[in-house]
Amino acid sequence: MNTKRFTAILAIFSLFLLGGTAVVAGDSAKATTNAVVSTFEVNGMTCGGCSSGLRLQVKKLDGIEDIKVSHEDGYATVTYDPDKVSPKDILKAIEKMGFEGKLQKTEDKA
Numbered sequence: 650m651n652t653k654r655f656t657a658i659l660a661i662f663s664l665f666l667l668g669g670t671a672v673v674a675g676d677s678a679k680a681t682t683n684a685v686v687s688t689f690e691v692n693g694m695t696c697g698g699c700s701s702g703l704r705l706q707v708k709k710l711d712g713i714e715d716i717k718v719s720h721e722d723g724y725a726t727v728t729y730d731p732d733k734v735s736p737k738d739i740l741k742a743i744e745k746m747g748f749e750g751k752l753q754k755t756e757d758k759a
C-alpha cells in the first residue's frame with residue numbers, strides 16, 4: 650500500500666523533473682555555446698537594400714545566431730551553430746540573393 654503510493658509520488662515528481670529538463674534544454678538551444686563565426690567575402694552588393702536583403706535571407710536558415718553585412722566593404726560575418734548549419738548552406742543563401750560569396754575564415758565565437 651505504502652510502496653504503491655510512493656511510486657505514484659515518484660512518478661509525479663519525475664514528470665516535474667522531466668518538464669524542468671525540457672525547459673533548460675530549450676534555453677541552452679537558444680544560447681549556443683559551440684557557436685562559430687564565419688566571415689564571407691560577398692561580391693555584387695551595391696546598396697543597403699542588398700545587405701539587408703541578404704541578412705534576412707541568411708537569418709531564415711536554422712542555427713543562425715547573428716549576421717552582420719556590409720555592402721560597402723563587401724562582406725558578411727555570420728555567427729551560427731555549426732551542428733545546425735554549414736558555411737555551404739550560408740553560401741547557398743548568398744548565391745540565392747544573386748551575389749557571389751566566398752568563405753574567408755571560421756573562428757570560435759569569442
Ligand SMILES: [Cu+2]
Nearest residue numbers: 695696698699
Ligand atoms: Cu542594393
